[in-house]
Amino acid sequence: MKLFILRHGQAEPQKTTDEARELTEKGREDTRRVVSARIAYMQSITEIWASPLVRAQQTAHIAASYFPALKIQTSELIIPESSPAIAMDWLQSINQQNLSILLVSHQPFVGELVNNLCGKPTGFYPMGTSSLAVIEAPVIATAMGELLWLDHA
Numbered sequence: 286m287k288l289f290i291l292r293h294g295q296a297e298p299q300k301t302t303d304e305a306r307e308l309t310e311k312g313r314e315d316t317r318r319v320v321s322a323r324i325a326y327m328q329s330i331t332e333i334w335a336s337p338l339v340r341a342q343q344t345a346h347i348a349a350s351y352f353p354a355l356k357i358q359t360s361e362l363i364i365p366e367s368s369p370a371i372a373m374d375w376l377q378s379i380n381q382q383n384l385s386i387l388l389v390s391h392q393p394f395v396g397e398l399v400n401n402l403c404g405k406p407t408g409f410y411p412m413g414t415s416s417l418a419v420i421e422a423p424v425i426a427t428a429m430g431e432l433l434w435l436d437h438a
Contacts, residue, residue, distance in 0.1 A: 286376070287329060287385040288402070288420045288430070291320075292395045293344040294438070295337075295414045303365075308343045315415035315438035316347045323417060323436060324351055327387070331355075335389040336363045344415075345389040365391035369398040377425040399435075404428025411435050 288391055294312025308316070320327070335345035337359045345357045362372050372394070374384070380421075396412040402420050403410065404427060410418065415438035422430035
């Protein structure tokens with residue numbers, strides 16, 4: 286399985302609830318720039334999954350604009366406070382040889398997921414806003430993934 290892991294773009298300060306925060310114009314532009322720079326490497330994507338929070342949904346829509354045939358699916362398993370272990374179990378349950386998933390989520394989840402899959406300590410691979418990582422893993426489990434690349438805004 287190939288996992289493309291995208292952290293949402295820069296978001297506005299919290300005005301009402303964290304869930305309602307929207308992307309800033311910089312967050313939108315950073316996301317477009319990062320995705321368009323790697324679009325040739327992302328053509329294998331077969332599914333797009335996003336957190337239900339507004340900023341992740343907006344980021345997913347920007348990424349999905351490059352893949353008009355794909356529908357964004359939403360999962361509560363990839364919100365900021367999600368457990369990477371539970372998410373890995375879910376991903377392993379749907380793991381297929383040619384499956385290539387784009388996950389759009391938040392910190393601390395994305396950083397923990399990337400580092401866990403690659404067998405690295407917390408913070409080893411930083412995931413700033415609009416960071417995009419791709420990991421290839423025959424089995425979705427701790428230390429079974431290989432980081433192919435990691436781009437930052």
